[in-house]
Amino acid sequence: MDYIDTKHVAAELKRRLQNAFPGVKFNVRKGTGTGSAWISVYWTDGPSTADVEEHTRPMQGSQFNGMEDRYESTDNTVTVTVKGRKVTGKPLVEGINTHRDVSDDALKAAAALWFEAHDGTEPPTSGMLDACVIDGHVIQENWAPQQMWQIANDVVLPQRWAAAKEQAAAQAARPEHAQEEGAEGLTLKHTDEDGTTVTGTRLGDGAADVLKRHDFKWHRKNQYWYAPGTRHKEADTGFMAAVAADLRAADLAVTTAQPEATPTA
Template identity: 85%
Template sequence: MDYIDTKHVAAELRNRLKDAFPGVKFSVRKDTGTASAWISVRWTDGPSPAEVEELTRPMQGAQFNGMEDRYESTDNTVTVTVKGRKVTGRPLVNGINTHRDVSDDALKAAAVLWSEAHDATEPPTSGMLDACVIDGHVIQENWAPQQMWQIASDVVLPQRWAAAKEQSAARAARPVNARKEGDEGAQELTLQHTDEDGTTVTGTRLGDGAADVLKRHGFKWHRKNQYWYAPGSRHQQADAAFMDAVAADLRATDLTVTTALPELAPTD
């Protein structure tokens, strides 16, 4: 049986990841030099490494046997498209490395969860932190940055990804005519930042999907003023990157969002 070149396997893997995880941007690269038969896959937030490896594992043609210090065939076969023609063979791939990066937005959400579990105490940015429990997950004693990373990886990202999959399934299940009617009557949300109120979202409706998105970003519901607000954002500078991330996730649920940032004060 023929072997499939590493670059063709990488191209096929990129397509499979795109189909399996819509909306997630993957970097799929063929390594060079002595590792030229290896592929590296990298992405930010989204699915867990285990979910991604369910797709990468069948495309690996060999695996390293540490006991005997050599590569052994996996007997996997893969079908790829080369110059418009379907070709099946053994993947010339000794291994596939996967790495998920954690966004700053997810780390901020992790800090909010840590604070909620410690009587609203602001999380330290350095030093060793004691072990704690966040949403039923045991967070190990570790340095502050590493503990925030674990909270983001074990709590924030799985919750966000589960919600994203539910929303995607719900959109796919909606009849086409229902989607069109919904689009015509869709409300417009306003995401804005003021010194007095901080970062807020107005215009949401019960069941429109905004609540799940905003909760994932750490927003809370203000019953008196009837809007969502980001705790700790009052009398602070607007976080444009945070607001962009929130707006993007709201739009991903088919909601219309207008973003209003405060104007910069003129300089002399």
Template identity: 75%
Template sequence: MDYIDTKHVAAELRTRLKGAFPGVKFSVRKSTGTASAWITVTWTDGPCTADVEQHTRPLQGAQFNAMQDRYESTGNTVTATVGGRRVTGKPLVDGISTHRHISDDALKAAADLWSQAHDGTEPPASGTLATCVIDGHIIQENWAPQQMWQIAHDVVLPPRWAAAREARPARADKEGDQGTEGLTLRHAAGDGTTVTGTRRGDGAAEVLRQHGFKWHRKNRYWYVPGSRDQHADTGFMTAVAADLRAENLSVTTAQPKPAPAP
């Protein structure tokens, strides 16, 4: 059984989150200096924690059993990019923690909703607030900051995120009309896996480096070392294309057609 190092799992998770939640800025960091290997994911507003954890749980290799005071294998396997190739193995990750920040703007909107529900009274900055109903949602009795947080979480952010997801395709189409000519992700026996059509500052370089690509100064394209005279890794190319498209880049893939059966 191959094992996938924490840093490669973190890179794979970053790619998957970009593809699943375009437009949301995620921080995906691996732990350092601890006996166990952890990844921490943070973001602001956007999708709820439960939606994000649908993508983090499959990449967790172990989980802590408090009854036995030990880590136990989840049995998960993950396919990630290692040295420019797609490798499947057990993730060396003992846990993935998630934390969703609530923006000041969302908290202000929550305070405005609370005020509307209380005859224009400004919500206090401290103290305990009684249970109330905001737009059909029951907001439990709690300290004032926590109650504003619940209103933002339950009432303000869900419709904002739904609207952002609906608007994203239209915005991407508009940007595509005004944007670059597009990138070509290709695999050929003589050149290996390459990407052409990039421009300085278009956001492609960072994505390609994460996938193991290097810049060929003479030929003026990005390439995967060691991919010449190898079969096309379609899973790898699909992941690269998805990550590039998550940065609003137009990508065309070109792979050699399989030889006809004799």
């Protein structure tokens, strides 16, 4: 039986996670010292811990049995590439820790949901908050930062990840020629009916992070990003220019469809 060194397992795990969750940046670290047979996985927002652990469990060679205070073999085997050669063996990994961080943007969205659920009352930044219900989820009584974290973790991030997966599925379902046409870049435009929208984004291209900073939201039905409150209003060309500039700063090609000028007398 061949044994696969922890560092090679960590490299293979990172490759698998990036393939399974495109657009999410994973930091996969091999332990040092007494924890050298352990691996830690870090990421921000994106998939849930349970989703990620579906991919980490098969990479463990042993697991701790608390009842008998000892490690037991999992009988898992993994295939990795070492110096260009495929090697299959038992992973020398006793455990894999997973750590999902919540971004400031997600916490900001959580505070906005709390605001809506409390009739426009600004959420406090300290003190104990009563239990409440946000989008059908019971948020436990807790200190303010912890309650914002629960809202982000239980409501905001699952909704965003579901939208990202829907967007990826819709992109994959498009005819090949249509994908090629859309590969040229994004289109930022304003119409009276739809307001200010951005089309042509792809999962993992970096556009989502930029658009969320400008308070854009993903329209699941129409499959585009839109700026709330801009329908049936005149285009804010300054706002559109700022969005386009930030998208281009993220190395994204953007075509701006300028709104028609209002006729003058």
